[in-house]
Amino acid sequence: MPPNRHAVLSASSSHRWLHCNPSARLELEFEDRETEAAAEGTAAHALAEHKLRKALKMPLVYVGGLVSRAKIDEVLDDGFECVAMARALINEPDFVNRMRLESEERCGCTHANYCIARMYSIEMACHKHLTDLPCSLRREVEKLDEKAFE
Numbered sequence: 735m736p737p738n739r740h741a742v743l744s745a746s747s748s749h750r751w752l753h754c755n756p757s758a759r760l761e762l763e764f765e766d767r768e769t770e771a772a773a774e775g776t777a778a779h780a781l782a783e784h785k786l787r788k789a790l791k792m793p794l795v796y797v798g799g800l801v802s803r804a805k806i807d808e809v810l811d812d813g814f815e816c817v818a819m820a821r822a823l824i825n826e827p828d829f830v831n832r833m834r835l836e837s838e839e840r841c842g843c844t845h846a847n848y849c850i851a852r853m854y855s856i857e858m859a860c861h862k863h864l865t866d867l868p869c870s871l872r873r874e875v876e877k878l879d880e881k882a883f884e
Contacts (some may be wrong), residue, residue, distance in 0.1 A: 742878055748851030755870040759877070787813070801825070803839030824849045825860045846878040 742758050743751060751758040787794065793815035800806050801822040809817060822829045825843040833839055848861040848871075861867060861875045 743847040743851055743875070748854060751874075752851060752855065752871075755868065755874050759874055799845060801829075801841050801843040801845070803833055821845065821849060821860075824858060825862065844879045846875045848875055 742762065747758070747761075794813070795816040795818050796809040796812075796814040797818045797820075799821060800809070800817055800819050806817050819829070821843045822841045826832070826841040829841045832841075842862065843860070846861060849858050852858050861872070867875070
């Protein structure tokens, strides 16, 4: 299950956008196109997944951006035995309990990725729970939040 778009505030580029906040928005002006190398990487991941599933005699855990019950059900239906959640629980630590008790089956995480980038340099936290973000970074993250629900 490859992602369907690149993260604007990706962890791999946090060394740049944490020091120059507008650089994340500037990158959006460039076309996100698939290259031959990207296609090869996707194929390599699919092959590795196939070989792992065939060789391993243990449960496979899906890791990567699960913030809704629908997506959790989808990956479990695709053959994963377990799921791991980070962003959802950073955003809302009681999300699993709420999913069990309420009909609202999605947490408020918008995949802005600020939490993931922070884990490499500062304590991990959701931007929605921080009061000390620089104004320019807060504006950029809020723009990403708005786009998440378009």
